[in-house]
Amino acid sequence: MSLVLSYNEVVQVGLRIASSVDLTTFCVRATATPRVGKRLEDLRIVINAPVTRASLQRCLTLAPNLVDLDLLLSNPDIPGILDGVVLRNLRFFRTNLPHHLLPAFFAAHARISVLVLDACHAPDCDCPLGATHLPHLKCISGPAPCVTRFVNNGLTRLTMSSPDDGGSTSLVLRSLPLRLYTLCTLTIDFGADDHDVLQSVIASFPAIRKLKLLEKPSEARGRTSTRRAWNNTATWSKDLLSLPLLEELMLRTGSTLVRRSASEDEERKAIMRWVSGLRSATRGRPHYHPSLYHIGVWYRSDDNDNGVVTHWSQHAGAWVRASILLHPPQDYDFV
Numbered sequence: 001m002s003l004v005l006s007y008n009e010v011v012q013v014g015l016r017i018a019s020s021v022d023l024t025t026f027c028v029r030a031t032a033t034p035r036v037g038k039r040l041e042d043l044r045i046v047i048n049a050p051v052t053r054a055s056l057q058r059c060l061t062l063a064p065n066l067v068d069l070d071l072l073l074s075n076p077d078i079p080g081i082l083d084g085v086v087l088r089n090l091r092f093f094r095t096n097l098p099h100h101l102l103p104a105f106f107a108a109h110a111r112i113s114v115l116v117l118d119a120c121h122a123p124d125c126d127c128p129l130g131a132t133h134l135p136h137l138k139c140i141s142g143p144a145p146c147v148t149r150f151v152n153n154g155l156t157r158l159t160m161s162s163p164d165d166g167g168s169t170s171l172v173l174r175s176l177p178l179r180l181y182t183l184c185t186l187t188i189d190f191g192a193d194d195h196d197v198l199q200s201v202i203a204s205f206p207a208i209r210k211l212k213l214l215e216k217p218s219e220a221r222g223r224t225s226t227r228r229a230w231n232n233t234a235t236w237s238k239d240l241l242s243l244p245l246l247e248e249l250m251l252r253t254g255s256t257l258v259r260r261s262a263s264e265d266e267e268r269k270a271i272m273r274w275v276s277g278l279r280s281a282t283r284g285r286p287h288y289h290p291s292l293y294h295i296g297v298w299y300r301s302d303d304n305d306n307g308v309v310t311h312w313s314q315h316a317g318a319w320v321r322a323s324i325l326l327h328p329p330q331d332y333d334f335v
């Protein structure tokens, strides 16, 4: 009994709201007992049905001390949805609201340090976040043209997806006005025919430690070229050396990595070419990468069986295959 009583007395700091019924239930409870809302620090609102602006605003007003907020709606374009909402402690914000609904909210929440955005929905890719300043931002994720506006010293993690109009992330990278030495982790997608993707990374983020490259799925299955940036071993290896602090490289591609899928011997040869710059293990002088210790490749990811995920690790100079996964699910979390 005492256990039940003490459980009931605990006021949750985290809550997930998945329906308008949940939303109403929370509002009724937090109105009757304000400390229920005031104690809340981590709120995830993920609703796949129409909701009203008033009910969402009411909910957020009742939880003024949130630190983490997820706000993901199936119909997110609700004008004025964040009007009057003030969350002074907010640090993490993930949302799929169109960007034109966000500038005023960001102006009142300058202490956000982690921001995850979805599609912009601005006409002509003219993102309305141009004048937004978030000086404490450490991590940002979203469409390339929108998030580049936040690339400033202090940023440590950046995830850029293709622009809404399907343009090139590489081109956006190359248009950045500065080289950023604070960035540690970069995730970008790129076109299969973008053979200079590493050059674009080097130009902007020469000090990165973790790089994840996600090739955009081919729209014409089975009829595309298999030529890729890494087929040119000398250039690929030299470019990797131009990222001297790089420790982890992750690559997802619809192309093949080896002739016989999942062959450990063939994979080893391919990986050794990347890290040594040599086409053959017995010829020439290797130039080993100084810090790379992990390479993960998801190859043939566009195939009907979703291909192969292979991870290679370096221990005391020797590269070994750490794991192999055949036919991962399409939504496999490639980390």
Ligand SMILES: [Zn+2]
Residues within 6 Å of the ligand: 099, 119, 120, 121, 122, 126, 127, 128, 129, 145, 146
């Ligand atoms: Zn935008």
